Amino acid sequence: MHHPTVKILDKQFSIYLPERKILHSVEIVAARLSHDYRGKKPLFLSVLNGAFMFASDLMKELTIECEISFVKLSSYEDMQSTGTVKEIIGLKEEIKGRHVVIVEDIVDTGHTIANLLKQLQGKEPASVEVATLLLKPESLQHELNIKYPAMSIANDFVVGYGLDYNGLGRNLRDIYKVM
Ligand SMILES: O=P(O)(O)OC[C@H]1O[C@H](OP(=O)(O)OP(=O)(O)O)[C@H](O)[C@@H]1O
Numbered sequence: 001m002h003h004p005t006v007k008i009l010d011k012q013f014s015i016y017l018p019e020r021k022i023l024h025s026v027e028i029v030a031a032r033l034s035h036d037y038r039g040k041k042p043l044f045l046s047v048l049n050g051a052f053m054f055a056s057d058l059m060k061e062l063t064i065e066c067e068i069s070f071v072k073l074s075s076y077e078d079m080q081s082t083g084t085v086k087e088i089i090g091l092k093e094e095i096k097g098r099h100v101v102i103v104e105d106i107v108d109t110g111h112t113i114a115n116l117l118k119q120l121q122g123k124e125p126a127s128v129e130v131a132t133l134l135l136k137p138e139s140l141q142h143e144l145n146i147k148y149p150a151m152s153i154a155n156d157f158v159v160g161y162g163l164d165y166n167g168l169g170r171n172l173r174d175i176y177k178v179m
């Protein structure tokens with residue numbers, strides 16, 4: 001079912017990106033990745049929770065030999081440092097010498113990705129790039145080269161297709177924006 005609006009907790013959301021548009025953009029980014037990583041046996045690292053649905057649809061469209069693994073970032077915050085230090089949890093794979101592609105649902109301020117990139121680069125990968133379903137260019141606060149954004153969006157809070165509002169809405173097939 002595709003509803004024009006949904007209510008989650010106290011907020012009303014309106015349809016923004018319908019499923020067919022999302023899946024079309026996933027196909028396009030998957031084709032680019034398949035082209036660029038052929039023969040490199042990349043390791044896709046998906047960041048839980050939000051990216052699970054994008055990671056799943058993306059993997060189904062990849063035509064190359066590749067691996068996928070899932071990591072979480074700790075909610076531990078180191079108050080002594082300038083930013084938030086989030087530790088990578090669940091990373092068992094050897095990163096050294098591997099071609100790594102981070103799989104995210106959204107890059108908003110860029111804090112999460114900037115931190116993750118810094119930690120991964122310390123592990124000496126052969127290369128590391130970012131594939132994200134959504135990118136908010138106007139919201140970015142870091143100089144980041146996001147090579148594989150499926151879609152760029154305005155600075156609105158969105159839910160659905162893995163993205164949540166206070167834990168809810170991840171199961172929606174379409175993406176909605178707050179009204
Ligand atoms: O660019 P930023 O401003 O850092 O925002 C992006 C991050 O925010 C969301 O994660 P969240 O912490 O909500 O966790 P979740 O994936 O479990 O929902 C999203 O999945 C990104 O990881």
Ligand SMILES: Nc1nc2[nH]cnc2c(=O)[nH]1
Nearest residue numbers: 108156157158159163164
């Ligand atoms: N659900 C959701 N999570 C986010 N994390 C950073 N930006 C967003 C957003 O727009 N929606």
